[in-house]
Amino acid sequence: MITLALAGKPNCGKSTFFRAATMAHAEIANYPFTTIDANFGVAYIRTACPCRGLDLQCGNCTDGVRFVPVNLIDVAGLVPEAHKGRGLGNQFLDNLRQADAIIHIVDASGATDSEGNPVDIGSHNPLGDIEFLGFEMTMWIYGILDKHWAKLQRQAQSKTYSLYNGVSDVLTGLGISPEEVRDAEVSAGIELSHAGEQELIMFCREIMKISKPMVPVANKADQAPPAMLEKLVAGGAIPASAAGELALRNAAAANLIRYLPGDPVFSVANEGALTPPQKAGLAKISEYMAKFKGTGVQQAINYTVHTLLDMIVVYPVEDEHKFSDSRGRVLPDAFLMKKGSTPRDLAFQVHTDIGERFLYAVDARTKMRIKDTYELREGDIVRIVSAAK
Structure with missing residues (x-):
C-alpha cells in the first residue's frame, strides 16, 4: 500500500491534518514537539466508483464515491539543522524512509517561527519553511552518501564496479535504483565520478526530489494574510484548513451534517x-x-497520489459479466497502480502466483481480450486469467 508522510516544522498543524485525514487519535497542542513518536494511520484517496455507470450497487462506495486506502505517517516536527541531529531530527528523517511521497504542512498564517514557537499572525514568512525542509532532507541524504564517498570512488576505479550501483546500494533505504542515480546526475548537471562537496549536494537535492516527491500544503489558510497565501499558492502550495476538515468530519460522525471528505460543500442534517x-x-x-x-x-491527498506519484485506480474482477469476484461481490477491490502499468503488472499486484502464471486479461466492459502491452487507465475493470489455482 502507498505510504504518505506528513512533514513540517513543529506546531504547523500536522497532527490536526493527520486526525482530519484518518480520524485516528493524535495529540494536538499549541507548542513544539507535540508529536514525539510517529503516528500511523490510514487515509483515503477519493475517486468515482464505476458501479454507477454500470447501473450496479457495489456496496463498497458511498453515493458513487469510492475511497481507496493509503498509509499516512505523522512524524515529529523538523527544526533547522535537524540533519545534524538537532531536535528530533534523526528520528524524523529516518521515519521518512518509509514514505513514497511527502505532504509538507506549512503554517500559512505565519503565526509560528522556524522553531514552531507561537508568534503574531503574519510575522513569520512561511515561504522560508518550504525551502528549509528540502534543504534538511538534501543534507540528510548527503550525510549518508558522504560517509561512503571515498570508498565508492576507489571501488569505481575497477571496471567491474559501477558507481551508479554503489550509490544505489548506499541509499538502498530510499529505494533508489541505479537508473535513478544516473537521472539525478543528469538533472544536477554534474559528473558524479569527479564530484566534490558542492556537486554531491546538488546531486543529493535531485535524488531527494526523485525519491521523496513533495507537495506543500498551506495549512491554516483561513487565518493567513491574503498576500502571504497568494504567494504560497503561486508557488504550488495547496490551501487547506485541517481544523475545518476535522470539525466537518466530527459533525458528520455525529449526524449533524451531511458531508463526504472532498465535497466542496456540506449540508446541515439536524439544525x-x-x-x-x-x-x-x-x-x-x-x-x-x-x-x-x-x-x-x-x-x-488526491493530488499527492494521482499527480505526484502518477497513480490510477483499477478494479480487478473474476467474473467480467457480473463485475464480481468468485463470491459474487461486485467490484470488491480497488488497486492503486502506477500510470503505464499493464494487465500483467495488475496480476502481480493481486498475487505473485497469479502474476507468474498470467495467461491473458479481459476488459470487463467490452468483454474483449486486451494485449499484455495495454496501458491500464483510471477506472478500468479487468479480469485476469491465470494458470494459478
Whole structure:
C-alpha cells in the first residue's frame, strides 16, 4: 500500500491534518514537539466508483464515491539543522524512509517561527519553511552518501564496479535504483565520478526530489494574510484548513451534517441540534469552502497520489459479466497502480502466483481480450486469467 508522510516544522498543524485525514487519535497542542513518536494511520484517496455507470450497487462506495486506502505517517516536527541531529531530527528523517511521497504542512498564517514557537499572525514568512525542509532532507541524504564517498570512488576505479550501483546500494533505504542515480546526475548537471562537496549536494537535492516527491500544503489558510497565501499558492502550495476538515468530519460522525471528505460543500442534517457556536463555526467553514472549493485536506491527498506519484485506480474482477469476484461481490477491490502499468503488472499486484502464471486479461466492459502491452487507465475493470489455482 502507498505510504504518505506528513512533514513540517513543529506546531504547523500536522497532527490536526493527520486526525482530519484518518480520524485516528493524535495529540494536538499549541507548542513544539507535540508529536514525539510517529503516528500511523490510514487515509483515503477519493475517486468515482464505476458501479454507477454500470447501473450496479457495489456496496463498497458511498453515493458513487469510492475511497481507496493509503498509509499516512505523522512524524515529529523538523527544526533547522535537524540533519545534524538537532531536535528530533534523526528520528524524523529516518521515519521518512518509509514514505513514497511527502505532504509538507506549512503554517500559512505565519503565526509560528522556524522553531514552531507561537508568534503574531503574519510575522513569520512561511515561504522560508518550504525551502528549509528540502534543504534538511538534501543534507540528510548527503550525510549518508558522504560517509561512503571515498570508498565508492576507489571501488569505481575497477571496471567491474559501477558507481551508479554503489550509490544505489548506499541509499538502498530510499529505494533508489541505479537508473535513478544516473537521472539525478543528469538533472544536477554534474559528473558524479569527479564530484566534490558542492556537486554531491546538488546531486543529493535531485535524488531527494526523485525519491521523496513533495507537495506543500498551506495549512491554516483561513487565518493567513491574503498576500502571504497568494504567494504560497503561486508557488504550488495547496490551501487547506485541517481544523475545518476535522470539525466537518466530527459533525458528520455525529449526524449533524451531511458531508463526504472532498465535497466542496456540506449540508446541515439536524439544525435544531446545533448550538449557536457550532452554527457560527460551520458558517465560517462554509465561507472558506466556497472560496477554495473544499477544505483542501482531501484535495492534498488526491493530488499527492494521482499527480505526484502518477497513480490510477483499477478494479480487478473474476467474473467480467457480473463485475464480481468468485463470491459474487461486485467490484470488491480497488488497486492503486502506477500510470503505464499493464494487465500483467495488475496480476502481480493481486498475487505473485497469479502474476507468474498470467495467461491473458479481459476488459470487463467490452468483454474483449486486451494485449499484455495495454496501458491500464483510471477506472478500468479487468479480469485476469491465470494458470494459478
